[in-house]
Amino acid sequence: QKEVEQDPGPLSVPEGAIVSLNCTYSNSAFQYFMWYRQYSRKGPELLMYTYSSGNKEDGRFTAQVDKSSKYISLFIRDSQPSDSATYLCAMAGTASKLTFGTGTRLQVTL
Amino acid sequence: DGGITQSPKYLFRKEGQNVTLSCEQNLNHDAMYWYRQDPGQGLRLIYYSQIVNDFQKGDIAEGYSVSREKKESFPLTVTSAQKNPTAFYLCASSGYRNTEAFFGQGTRLTVV
Secondary structure, eight states, X not given: OOSEEEOOOOEEEETTOOEEEEEEEOOTXXXXXXXXXXXXXXXXXXXXXXXXXXXXXXXXXEEEEETTTTEEEEEEXXXXXXXXXXXXXXXXXXXXXXXXXXXXXEEEEO | OOOEEEEOSEEEEOXXXXXXXXXXXXXXXXXXXXXXXXXXXXXXEEEEEEETTEEEEOTTOTTEEEOOSBTTBOOEEXXXXXXXXXXXXXXXXXXXXXXXXXXXXXXXXXXX
């Protein structure tokens, strides 16, 4: 079993929809949680970073962490075609090593 | 501009040759990382370094080597011992608590 599980998609939604992206994890030592966006043939870009259970909002993006269920989510409101990318969740414990999900490919259609 | 610079963007190598990928950062970050990305497999950690002159193997270190002689630089050598080197290689760095990692734009290596 992988430490971090993420549905690879692809996920296709119409413009303006609310998108929900999810990851589950098995390692209770994970304390820090991140979401990255990666466009094709580019490096991942950090979108959200959180270290506590609950919600964190930044513009159209909301990151949600439920440590009791070992489940994290990224919500995108009013999705745009420019949001079409692969979204990677990442997690870390007290050590420096990040563990990534495999990424979910999102396509926002006009 | 602060950031992470990887070079070259595209690299072709003949079988049996070693090749070195460059990674430089001016973010004053202590930790640096090398990841390999293959389709459908996400990012896999090759090596990481938390301080100068020290580095640790990641999950897939076989066939790779690194050095960390300067804080700003963390070059990766793909040796001829790496059986399947064609991939997209990503360098990253992180600062305090080594959590938020920032990535370069990657080097796509193709063995011909």
